Each structure stands twice: as structure tokens, then as C-alpha cells.
Amino acid sequence: xxxxxxxxxxxxxxxxxxxxxxxxxxxxxxxxxxxxxxxxxxxxxxxxxxxxxxxxxxxxxxxxxxxxxxxxxxxxxxxxxxxxxxxxxxxxxxxxxxxxxxxxxxx
Amino acid sequence: xxxxxxxxxxxxxxxxxxxxxxxxxxxxxxxxxxxxxxxxxxxxxxxxxxxxxxxxxxxxxxxxxxxxxxxxxxxxxxxxxxxxxxxxxxxxxxxxxxxxxxxxxxxxxxxxxxxxxxxxxxxxxxxxxxxxxxxxxxxxxxxxxxxxxxxxxxxxxxxxxxxxxxxxxxxxxxxxxxxxxxxxxxxxxxxxxxxxxxxxxxxxxxxxxxxxxxxxxxxxxxxxxxxxxxxxxxxxxxxxxxxxxxxxxxxxxxxxxxxxxxxxxxxxxxxxxxxxxxxxxxxxxxxxxxxxxxxxxxxxxxxxxxxxxxxxxxxxxxxxxx
Ligand code: SF4
Ligand code: SF4
Numbered sequence: 390x391x392x393x394x395x396x397x398x399x400x401x402x403x404x405x406x407x408x409x410x411x412x413x414x415x416x417x418x419x420x421x422x423x424x425x426x427x428x429x430x431x432x433x434x435x436x437x438x439x440x441x442x443x444x445x446x447x448x449x450x451x452x453x454x455x456x457x458x459x460x461x462x463x464x465x466x467x468x469x470x471x472x473x474x475x476x477x478x479x480x481x482x483x484x485x486x487x488x489x490x491x492x493x494x495x496x
Numbered sequence: 497x498x499x500x501x502x503x504x505x506x507x508x509x510x511x512x513x514x515x516x517x518x519x520x521x522x523x524x525x526x527x528x529x530x531x532x533x534x535x536x537x538x539x540x541x542x543x544x545x546x547x548x549x550x551x552x553x554x555x556x557x558x559x560x561x562x563x564x565x566x567x568x569x570x571x572x573x574x575x576x577x578x579x580x581x582x583x584x585x586x587x588x589x590x591x592x593x594x595x596x597x598x599x600x601x602x603x604x605x606x607x608x609x610x611x612x613x614x615x616x617x618x619x620x621x622x623x624x625x626x627x628x629x630x631x632x633x634x635x636x637x638x639x640x641x642x643x644x645x646x647x648x649x650x651x652x653x654x655x656x657x658x659x660x661x662x663x664x665x666x667x668x669x670x671x672x673x674x675x676x677x678x679x680x681x682x683x684x685x686x687x688x689x690x691x692x693x694x695x696x697x698x699x700x701x702x703x704x705x706x707x708x709x710x711x712x713x714x715x716x717x718x719x720x721x722x723x724x725x726x727x728x729x730x731x732x733x734x735x736x737x738x739x740x741x742x743x744x745x746x747x748x749x750x751x752x753x754x755x756x757x758x759x760x761x762x763x764x765x766x767x768x769x770x771x772x773x774x775x776x777x778x779x780x781x782x783x784x785x786x787x788x789x790x791x792x793x794x795x796x797x798x799x800x801x802x803x804x805x806x807x808x809x810x811x812x813x814x815x816x817x818x
Contacts, residue, residue, distance in 0.1 A: 430751055430767055460501055460759055463767070464635055465716040465751035486637025494502040496509055496638050 398448055405447035413484040416441040418474040425468035425478055433458055437468060437478050440485065452485065453493065459485045504759050508632060509641050516648065517628040519551050519558070525598065526550045527623045529605040533613070539620030543609060543690075544661040546629040546668035549601045552789040553593035556797075559761050601789060607813040608664050608690050614817055615697035619662055627652055631667045634675060635755065643679055646671075650680050660686040662693055666717035666724070666788045674721065689718070691787065691808075695727040702736050702815040710811060711740040711779050713771070713795065714749035715788040723747075728787055728808055735815035740782070742774040750774060753798070754790035768798030775803055785811055 408414050419441055426438045435458050443451045452459070462482045469478045490496045508518040526547045535543070612619060630645035649672070653661070663669040666689070673687035694700055710732055718724040725746050732739055744750035753767030772795060775784050784799075785808040786792040796805050 430753075430770065431763075456501065457760075460636075461756055461763060463716070463751045463753070463755045465755070466720040467716070467748070467751070470720055470747055483635070483637050487639045488637075490505070490636070490638045491640075494505065496502075496506060496641070 398451055400447040401449040402447060404449040407488070408444055408447075408484075411484065411488075413487070414444060414481050416445060416476050416481055419445075419476050420474050422473070424471050424473070425476075428467050428471045430465065430467060431461055431463065433461060436462060437482060441476075441478075441481060444481075444485065453489070456489060456493070459489065501759055505636050505638065508636075508758070509638050512628070512630065512633055512641050512645060516645070517547065517551075518632045519554050521547070521551060521554055523624050526626070527621075529602040530609065530621055530623070533606065533609050535609065536620045537623055538656050538658070539618075540657060541617075541619045541660040541662065542656075542658050543612065543619050543621050543664065544629075544668065544672070545605055545626065545664050546631070546672075547626070548631075548665040548668055549605050549789045551628075552601050552793050553597035555758070556597055556793055557593045559757050604789070604807045604809055605664060607807075607809040607817075610817050611694055611700070611809060611812055612662065612690060614700060615694050616699040617662070617693055617697070622652070622656060622658075625652060625656070629668045629671045631671050632758075634671060646676050646679055650676065650683065650685070653685055658685065660688065662688055662690050664690055666715040666722065667790070669724075670717050670721045689722070689724055689727075691718075691724060691727040691731065694812075695730050700731075700734070700816050702734065703818065704815055706736045706811070706815045708737055708811075709740050709779070709782055710737045711742060711775050711782060711784045712745065713742070713752070713775075713784055713786050713791060714746055715786070715791050716749055716751050718787055719747055719749045728785070731812055732785065732808070735812055737811065737815075740778055742771075742778060744771075744774060752786075752788075752791040752794040754788075754794035757790075757794065764794065765798060768794040771795060772799045772803070775799075779803070783811070 421438065423438055426436060429436055435455055440452065440455065440459065459482065464479045464482065466479050472478060511520055512518050627649050629649055630642045633642035633645060661672060663672060669687060669689045672685065677683040712728065714725065729739055750771045751767055752771055753764040757764040781802060783804040783806065786795060786805060787808050792805060792807055799805055
């Protein structure tokens with residue numbers, strides 16, 4: 390990829406609808422402060438804040454590119470303990486896994 | 497290259513659907529801990545192990561094999577294991593546990609039951625009928641399989657007239673107490689961790705003096721999901737131990753790394769080592785008490801021989817039982 394060109398990513402309205410109607414993903418209160426990522430013992434840039442941004446923006450491709458990271462979350466809730474917006478972070482990660490289990494792994 | 501997530505998860509979920517557990521083990525290995533304790537079968541109040549401690553020796557053996565293939569081309573062939581597993585129990589061939597591990601984890605459940613008896617708690621056990629609670633399926637987001645297992649467990653409890661369960665590990669406690677009610681209408685089972693039960697008992701008084709410092713490792717699930725923080729401290733104190741607290745403790749405890757071990761063994765090990773360093777910062781070769789079979793296995797592995805890492809029940813039994 391040449392300098393200054395970013396990978397093509399397309400918003401998937403279908404994905405946005407599925408997330409909204411699931412009733413299981415809720416990060417609307419997220420202020421994007423990044424505390425969760427700062428305290429996460431995994432020390433992975435995308436976990437969990439950016440994953441939630443991708444989800445809210447409907448960037449399904451970006452999420453699926455990072456499937457490994459979604460399964461690298463320990464569900465330890467260190468992030469939740471520190472989140473001042475009360476986002477149910479571990480539940481949201483679990484939702485992303487259940488989405489992948491159904492839609493991609495067909496389990 | 498990491499292991500193929502879909503095949504690793506698929507193998508465990510196929511087991512859950514077909515064999516009612518993520519990791520089928522001979523039933524005597526699940527119930528043998530109760531030998532000699534004369535625990536009645538069934539009853540309104542039962543100890544519920546969910547086989548977590550009993551499964552751990554098998555998991556340890558399986559993860560060892562996975563680590564060997566994690567970065568090799570063999571990792572790609574996990575799908576073959578999944579294919580054959582549909583016909584016979586592959587797990588029984590690929591993970592032969594160490595005898596010492598089987599003995600160690602069995603002894604922990606035995607000790608917990610002994611402590612409950614000493615505290616004067618009346619309880620039964622479902623023996624062979626007891627089922628795995630479905631924890632891993634829930635954590636991995638395989639919701640359909642998890643729901644089926646949750647209903648199986650609930651039906652089992654109702655059919656046997658159980659109204660209260662005493663759990664022995666944090667994961668089963670959390671699933672049965674906080675998750676089942678969200679997916680089963682009218683769920684009415686009272687769920688208590690044995691640590692909560694023991695902490696409220698006046699009958700439990702030390703019989704032996706145990707002057708020793710113990711560093712406490714809170715499980716994320718007990719501390720952050722279930723707010724079980726004071727009970728283990730009260731019990732260790734009552735037993736006569738001096739408690740040492742690592743840098744990250746109580747509601748801000750540091751994960752042991754274990755939850756991702758079945759898919760990312762090496763990353764899991766790094767997290768475990770980070771936690772071990774926090775213990776080493778405050779204790780030199782001292783004792784560390786864990787409260788979860790997964791924490792114990794991960795931390796033992798990460799520490800090498802440097803620390804005495806044991807389940808909290810092993811320390812309690814030394815003070816409270818004959
Ligand atoms: S800590 Fe909470 S509010 Fe801040 S980025 Fe994370 S989820 Fe959003
Ligand atoms: S729950 Fe997941 S994202 Fe949150 S701190 Fe733990 S590992 Fe990080």
C-alpha cells in the first residue's frame with residue numbers, strides 16, 4: 390500500500406441494523422476516553438475502545454479482520470471497573486463473539 | 497500463527513452438544529473426590545462443582561499439546577481433531593492428565609466439602625447426574641449451545657428438588673447466580689459460593705495454629721463480577737494467617753491470564769507472568785492463595801518453582817479441620 394492511502398473500508402448498514410436490533414450491544418454512553426484500553430492487561434491498541442467504534446460505525450470488515458483480538462479479551466472487567474460511563478464492556482465483547490460464532494463460524 | 501479459533505471452539509462446543517461437557521472425562525474422575533465423605537445423594541441444598549476443578553488436569557494436558565502446535569503447521573490440523581471428535585471422544589486421547597494434577601484438584605473439592613461439614617452445613621451432591629454449567633460456551637459467545645446447557649442444568653436441579661446450590665469455583669458461581677436468571681424465565685435457585693457460606697458460620701474455629709503470611713490473589717470473577725472480596729480475607733484471618741496484598745487487589749485485581757489459554761496459550765502465559773511479578777515484589781518464596789482452578793493452574797505454570805501457590809481451601813483446611 391502506498392504512503393497516505395488507507396485500506397478501503399465500507400460501512401455495512403445491514404450490520405448496523407443487526408447490532409441495533411440485537412439489544413445486546415450498548416456502547417452509546419462511551420465517551421471515547423480510552424481509559425479502558427489504558428488499564429487493560431492485554432495492552433492491545435484496539436481492545437476494547439476501537440472495536441466498539443468499529444461496531445458503532447458499522448465497519449464489519451474492520452471488525453472481522455481483527456477476530457483474533459475479539460477472542461483475546463479476558464472478560465476480566467478491569468476496564469469496566471474503571472469506566473466512568475458505565476459501559477458494559479465485557480458484555481459487548483461477548484456480543485461480538487456471539488455475532489462471529491453465528492455469522493462466521495456457523496456454530 | 498495462532499490456533500484456528502473456529503476449530504478450537506467448534507471442538508469444545510461439539511462436545512458440549514453431544515456429551516454435555518466441553519471436555520468429557522470418565523465419570524469417576526468427576527465424582528471420586530466425594531469418596532469417604534458420606535455425602536447423601538441429592539437434597540434441597542447441594543454442593544455443585546460443575547466439574548471445574550476435576551476438569552483442570554485434563555485442560556492442563558490439552559493446553560500443553562496446543563502450545564506445541566500453536567506456532568507450527570500442525571495448528572492447521574485442529575479441524576481434523578474436530579472431525580473425528582464427532583464420532584469418538586478425541587479429548588480422551590489427546591490429553592492424558594498427570595496423576596499428580598488429578599490428585600491435587602480432586603483433593604481441593606474434598607477439602608471444600610470437609611470445611612462445609614466442619615461448619616455444620618447440611619448438603620447433598622448429585623454425583624453422576626451433575627452437569628457442567630456451560631461457562632466456556634458463554635464466554636466464547638456460543639449462545640445457542642449455552643442456552644441448551646443452562647436449561648439442562650436448571651431442569652436437573654428442579655427434577656431433583658434442589659433449591660440451593662453451594663458452588664466451589666467463581667465461574668460456576670457467576671454463571672448460575674448472575675447469568676442463568678437472564679436467560680431462564682422464573683429461575684429460582686439460590687446460589688452461594690462456599691466461601692460465603694463458610695464466612696457466615698460460627699462453627700468454624702481454628703483447631704491448629706498456622707502462623708504464616710499468605711498473599712491473596714482475588715479472582716476477577718469473584719471480585720468484579722460477584723463482589724466476593726471480604727469473605728476469603730475474613731476466613732484466612734479467622735484461621736490465623738497474616739494476609740499480604742499484591743499491588744492490584746480486591747476489585748482492581750489482575751487477571752491470571754487463564755481465560756484465553758485454550759486459544760492463545762502463549763499470550764495467556766505472559767499475563768500470568770505479569771501477575772507473578774506482582775507477588776514476587778512483596779514476597780520471597782512465600783505462599784499465595786487462589787480461589788479458582790483456572791487461576792491456580794495459570795499461576796502455578798507462570799511461577800515455576802518460586803512460590804507456594806495453593807487453593808485457599810488447602811490453607812483453610814489446615815487450620816479448621818482435624
Ligand atoms: S472507558 Fe468507558 S467511556 Fe472510556 S472509552 Fe472505554 S468504554 Fe468508552
Ligand atoms: S475485559 Fe477485556 S478489554 Fe476489558 S480489561 Fe479485561 S481483557 Fe481488557
